[in-house]
Amino acid sequence: xxQADETVKMETQNLSAFYGExxxxxxxxxxxxxxxxxxxxxxxxxxxxxxxxxxxxLHETAPKAHVEGSVFLDGEDLYQIDATAVRRRVxxxxxxxxPFATMSIYNNVSAPLRFNSRPSRGETDAVVLRALRQAxxxxxxxDRVDAAATSLxxxxxxxxxxxxxxxxxxxxxxxDEPCSALDPIATSKIExxxxxxxxxxxxxxxxxxxxxxxxxxxxxxxxxxxxxxxxGPTEDLFERPKEHLTESYITGRFG
Amino acid sequence: xxxxxxxxxxxxxxGMTVLTGLAVLVIMIPLASVVYQVVLLGSxxxxxxxxxxxxxxxxxxxxxxxxxxxxxxxxxxxTLELIGLSSLFSVPIGVGAAIFAxxxxxxxxxxxxxxxxxxxxxxxxxxxxxxxxxxxxxxYDPAIAFSTLDAALALSVLMVPIVTRTTEEALRTVPNSxxxxxxxxxxxxxxxxxxxxxxxxxxxxxTGILLAIARSAGEAAPLLIAGGFAxxxxxxxxxxxxxxxxxxxxxxxxxxxxxxxxxxWGCALLLLLLILAMSVLSRFVLNRMARKMRGE
Numbered sequence: 001x002x003q004a005d006e007t008v009k010m011e012t013q014n015l016s017a018f019y020g021e022x023x024x025x026x027x028x029x030x031x032x033x034x035x036x037x038x039x040x041x042x043x044x045x046x047x048x049x050x051x052x053x054x055x056x057x058l059h060e061t062a063p064k065a066h067v068e069g070s071v072f073l074d075g076e077d078l079y080q081i082d083a084t085a086v087r088r089r090v091x092x093x094x095x096x097x098x099p100f101a102t103m104s105i106y107n108n109v110s111a112p113l114r115f116n117s118r119p120s121r122g123e124t125d126a127v128v129l130r131a132l133r134q135a136x137x138x139x140x141x142x143d144r145v146d147a148a149a150t151s152l153x154x155x156x157x158x159x160x161x162x163x164x165x166x167x168x169x170x171x172x173x174x175x176d177e178p179c180s181a182l183d184p185i186a187t188s189k190i191e192x193x194x195x196x197x198x199x200x201x202x203x204x205x206x207x208x209x210x211x212x213x214x215x216x217x218x219x220x221x222x223x224x225x226x227x228x229x230x231x232g233p234t235e236d237l238f239e240r241p242k243e244h245l246t247e248s249y250i251t252g253r254f255g
Numbered sequence: 256x257x258x259x260x261x262x263x264x265x266x267x268x269x270g271m272t273v274l275t276g277l278a279v280l281v282i283m284i285p286l287a288s289v290v291y292q293v294v295l296l297g298s299x300x301x302x303x304x305x306x307x308x309x310x311x312x313x314x315x316x317x318x319x320x321x322x323x324x325x326x327x328x329x330x331x332x333x334t335l336e337l338i339g340l341s342s343l344f345s346v347p348i349g350v351g352a353a354i355f356a357x358x359x360x361x362x363x364x365x366x367x368x369x370x371x372x373x374x375x376x377x378x379x380x381x382x383x384x385x386x387x388x389x390x391x392x393x394x395y396d397p398a399i400a401f402s403t404l405d406a407a408l409a410l411s412v413l414m415v416p417i418v419t420r421t422t423e424e425a426l427r428t429v430p431n432s433x434x435x436x437x438x439x440x441x442x443x444x445x446x447x448x449x450x451x452x453x454x455x456x457x458x459x460x461x462t463g464i465l466l467a468i469a470r471s472a473g474e475a476a477p478l479l480i481a482g483g484f485a486x487x488x489x490x491x492x493x494x495x496x497x498x499x500x501x502x503x504x505x506x507x508x509x510x511x512x513x514x515x516x517x518x519x520w521g522c523a524l525l526l527l528l529l530i531l532a533m534s535v536l537s538r539f540v541l542n543r544m545a546r547k548m549r550g551e
Contacts (some may be wrong), residue, residue, distance in 0.1 A: 056441060088441030098432040102455050112440040115450065161436070168440050 008033035009202040010055065010090075010172055015069035017050050017059050022052040025035045027069070029252055032172070037194055038201040039217035039234065041210055041255065047226040048206040049095075052174050055204065056090040057083045073172065088116065095177045097157035099149035099164070106145040112168035127167050134200075135163035136193050146249075155186025162193065164202075173197060175205040179212065193215050208211035210250055214238055222246045290527070297524025300324055300517050306331065310503075311486050313512040322514045327522055329486050333403065333498040337478075338468055340407035341414055342494065346464055348411075349418025350453075355425040356419075358434075358448040370423065377416035384412040385477030392481070403490070403497040406482030410474060414467035421463025425456035458544040465537040467532045475501035500526045 010032040017025045025047035032038045042047045053059040054067050057078060058154045078086045099108050107212070109128045113119045128145070132138040137159040141152070149160055158178060165173060175194070179187040194216045197203055207213050213220050214234060221231040222245075230237060230246045241247040248254055256425025304326045311325025352369050388409040392400040399405065429452045437447040453460070483496030486503050500522045507519025 056439060058435065061435075061438060084438075084441045084443050086441075087439055092439040094432065094439075096432060098430075098436040100436065100451060100455075102451075111437075112442070115437075115440070115442045115446050164436075164440065165477065199273065 006033040006036065008032065009074065011072045011206075012051075012073065013070045013251055015051070015067070015071060017054050017067050018065060019062065019140040020064045022063075023226060025054075026224070027131060028223075028228050030221055030228060030231060032202055032204055033196055034202050035200070036218040037198050037205060038219040039213035039218050040206045040221045040223060041205065041208070041213050041249075042223035042229075043249065044208065046223045048208075048223055049176055050226075051223065052092075052176050052204060052206045055085050055172070055201070056092050056175055058092065088112075088168055090168055090172045091146075091165035091168055092174040092176065093158070093161050093165055096181050097154060097161050098190070099152075099157050099160050101148075101150050103149055104146045105141050105149050105152070105160060108149045109163045109165060109167050116168070116233045127169075127212065130165040134166050134197070136160045136189065136196070137163055153186075155182050155189060157191065158182060158186065158190060162190075162197075166197075170201065172202045172204065175203065177206050177208060180208065187212075221251065224249070271288060283485065291522065293523045293527055296517075296520035297522075297527075300521035301524065305518075305521055309489065310518070311514055313436070313510070314514050316511070316513060323516060325518065327500070327503055327525075328519055329489060330498045330500045330503040330522060331525070332503070333486075334472060334491055334500045336403050336493065337407050337482075337497065337499055338472055340403065340463065340466060341410035342437055344408060344439070345411035345414035345418055349415045349463075349467075350422050350460065352415075353426060354448050354453060357423055358452065369419070371496065373416040373419040373423075376412070378476035379412070380476075381409075381413055381474050382476040382480065385409045385482075387479035388412065388477075389481040399494045401481070401483030401496045403493040403495070404480065406478045406497050406499075407493075409477035409481040410471040413474065414471050417467040417470060418460075418463050422456070423464065425459025425463065426452060428459065429455045430436060439456070458541045461540050462512045462537045465533045469533045472524060473501055475499075475505050478502050479505070500529075510517045 008031045012028050012030045015025065015028040015030075016023055025088055028051060029036075039050060042048050048161065050059060055078075057067075059065050060067055060083070067079065073086075073089060078090075079206075100111060105110065107114070107127055109131050110119075110124045113124055113127055129138065132145075133143065137156060140156060141147075141160075144151075149157065152160060158181070162178075179190050182190065191212065194203060194205065198218075205213075205216065217234045219232065220234040220237045222229045222243075224245055230241060230243045232242075237246065238250055241250065285530035302324075304324055306326060307328055308324075308326030308329065309329055311323040314320045314322035337348045352373070356366040356369040360369070382434045385406075388405050389400055391408075392402070432454060433455060434447060436449050438444075442451070478497065478499055478501065482499070482502070484498065484502060484506065485491070486498035486506065490498065504519045504526070507515040508523070510516065
């Protein structure tokens with residue numbers, strides 16, 4: 001569990017998520033330490049994505065889906081407040097880059113501002129510049145921020161989506177297999193970026209790639225068949241797993 | 256014998272190519288002959304007078320009768336009024352229903368009900384739409400039961416299902432990942448629906464609107480019932496009887512007067528060009544928007 005000197009940013013209590021009658025995750029209790037990267041690993045279909053989608057209340061937007069239990073952000077139950085307000089505090093990056101195809105690079109990054117408030121041009125400029133820099137994309141697009149977002153490469157599009165999420169100024173950043181659609185070079189760029197981002201944000205990353213979890217995460221949670229099997233500092237989990245299942249999975253005996 | 260099968264296959268293949276080519280020809284013949292006739296008989300009256308003058312005095316066929324060509328400014332005006340008014344009624348309703356069905360009612364029965372209603376409504380014969388609004392207006396105010404307003408309402412009954420269905424289709428082509436991206440940024444649902452998914456679907460929506468206009472611009476039956484017939488004198492406003500290009504085609508083609516008949520051919524050509532222009536325009540809009548989206 002989280003060490004004593006770390007504050008818990010986000011916490012789930014008996015969190016279960018359903019698709020119709022099917023329970024995808026059950027009774028998950030997890031603590032995400034502030035300004036750390038927590039990875040969620042596990043074989044396909046174990047509920048990793050479902051779990052992360054409960055943390056910004058996106059799960060409930062799927063047809064016939066519902067959630068039981070609670071998620072606390074700084075001690076506040078996210079399921080007791082407005083879902084759009086939750087999503088402004090908990091940003092998300094998806095598996096496949098999903099920039100708004102109808103918008104330019106600039107308008108993609110400024111979208112959370114423009115749609116949620118009425119910022120001045122100066123404010124927007126400042127936020128776009130900050131977000132693109134944070135996402136390590138600024139140097140590549142500084143001359144063409146008005147070009148279509150779809151003119152960027154896949155890896156650039158994913159960093160654009162990270163910039164867009166950061167422009168909303170979230171406290172927590174969720175990443176749902178952010179590199180699964182990218183080549184190794186783009187992947188390593190995103191991983192470097194994650195190391196930067198944890199200085200300011202609490203990051204939760206879902207990955208099917210154990211090496212990636214070992215590289216980027218401070219803490220790792222192992223999920224199997226919708227249940228949390230083990231959670232702890234990444235090093236401990238990979239080198240001294242307490243559970244037999246965890247050991248089997250990380251040594252490649254299944255999954 | 257060794258080459259028998261490939262040869263047979265080749266003969267069969269060529270034979271089928273010829274047959275399908277013939278089928279295309281058979282379809283082209285009526286289209287080409289209609290266009291040919293309409294252009295041949297309609298083009299002689301396509302001059303300045305046609306677009307600026309009113310319907311002339313009827314003239315006979317006998318020697319000594321003077322035939323003025325005149326023009327169809329009144330039917331043109333009526334058609335434009337009808338297109339404008341019926342779009343004004345049907346586009347917000349059709350687009351609104353489609354947005355509701357796709358964005359808000361994904362799993363609700365009501366959303367499917369909207370789609371089904373649109374399908375049934377699009378099967379309603381146009382003359383029934385005319386009867387419906389005419390009866391409606393008779394109840395409300397018989398004085399305006401034959402009017403541009405009434406006819407426009409009848410046309411919008413025909414347009415709503417087309418606009419609804421095409422808008423629905425266009426919205427469904429917007430990938431769900433776009434909606435999730437918007438929601439994950441904390442953008443409220445109505446802003447997402449109107450300013451992100453609807454904007455992404457806009458080219459398809461515009462095509463649908465132009466299709467609906469093209470359909471209603473060619474309608475005569477509902478106008479005969481709900482719109483009355485006032486092609487001879489200038490239009491008196493939207494609460495009075497109306498006139499439109501298809502109405503004049505119907506009237507002129509039924510009259511014995513050569514100048515009325517000539518104008519009817521002119522109206523037919525104009526209508527054909529109008530609908531052609533609409534489809535070209537919608538393609539142009541589509542291509543342009545698609546290019547813009549790809550960032551070219």
